[in-house]
Amino acid sequence: MGARVIDGRPIAGELKKRVASEVEGLAARGVRPGLATVLVGEDYAARAYERRVGGLAAELGCRYVCERLPREAEEADVLAVVGKLNADPRVSGILVLRPLPGHISEPAVFSALDPLKDIEAVHPVNAGLLALGRPRYVPSTPAACFYLLDRYLERSGRPPEEFYPRSTVVVVGRSNNVGKPAVSLGFARGAAVISCDANAYRAGRLREHTLKADALIVAAGVAGLIDESYVREGVIAVDVGINPVADPGGSGRTLLVGDLDFGSVARKAEALTPVPGGVGPITDVWLLKNTVAAGRGLAFRAQSGGERGAPGISGGYGGQ
Ligand code: NAD
Secondary structure (H helix, E strand, O other), rough: OOEEEEOHHHHHHHHHHHHHHHHHHHOOOOOOOOEEEEEEEEOOHHHHHHHHHHHHHHHHHHHEEEEEOOOOOHHHHHHHHHHHHHHHHOOOOEOOOOOOOOOOOOOHHHHHHHHOOOOOOOHHHHHHHHHHOOOOOOOOOHHHHHHHHHHHHHHHOOOHHHHHHHHEEEEEEOOOOHHHHHHHHHHHOEEEEEEEHHHHHHOOOOOHHOOOOOEEEEOOOOOOOEEHOOOOOOOEEEEEEOOOOOOOOOOOOEEEOEOOOHHHHHOOOOOOOOOOOOHHHOOOOOOHHHHHHHHHHHHHHHOOOOOOOOOOOOOOOOOO
């Protein structure tokens, strides 16, 4: 296995330092960004994510508001919480955790978010701006995929601006929060982009698409979906999937694995990301980066009595 394993933790660590210094800069101007999470029900992965970003907000000196509703909450209850957070000047960024229970409409809840506080770009206006290549916020998971890819390319002596225009990026999974925005970020870098979902798999045609990838991003949520027969020699593979599986060693513990069959893909890949420890840590920090950008934008607007809705406050670090 000659592939390089791209460790996301040091990359996340560097990003965190930059976010921390932004928070300090804002504190000196009397501005304290605030993150709010909204969790409906008890989903295990959502709870874990809530805990992580709440802890990170505290560590970075941001405010943190944790809103929890029971699974049987009505849509109106969730909308009321969103309305309250929209109106709260101490909250700059709102994350509504998925999955929402089936009786609650995700589009209705996402459309109720103040677009300026919609740090995951799930409001139709923000999703549209991203699709047009003018993002207000770049959603954290696809941003993390490309941030990691870009840093890896730079460190291996290939400027991203030269790599992507000559390359094919294949994105497996087409959700609104990961797969579709990842496609937009691939376009923004000038790559040829192929997007495929479960339909391609069912039609028996997924492999013919993934075999074209110079860079492969897999976000299907199917443990071990992609083995070496799906990738070409020298691919750079980014694994977004987080799948709980029973420990095959029989310990009775639950382990988290990705969508790549890691050992098998590593036989052909130039580089690949592990699960856990790849995309995930960067995703967490990126969410706070967006929270801080939102805090800065809201404070600036409050000071200048300024325009609402101007795109482009997501800040740089080469991640868009
Ligand atoms: P989702 O269920 O909303 O969407 C899954 C997508 O994958 C769909 O488009 C579906 O058609 C496609 N798909 C399913 N089976 C497939 C198959 N056999 N072949 C090809 N495509 C297939 O999921 P999501 O929210 O996009 O998340 C995907 C995975 O990423 C999950 O495992 C989730 O836990 C994980 N995730 C990780 C992070 C992170 O930071 N690492 C963040 C968000 C989600």
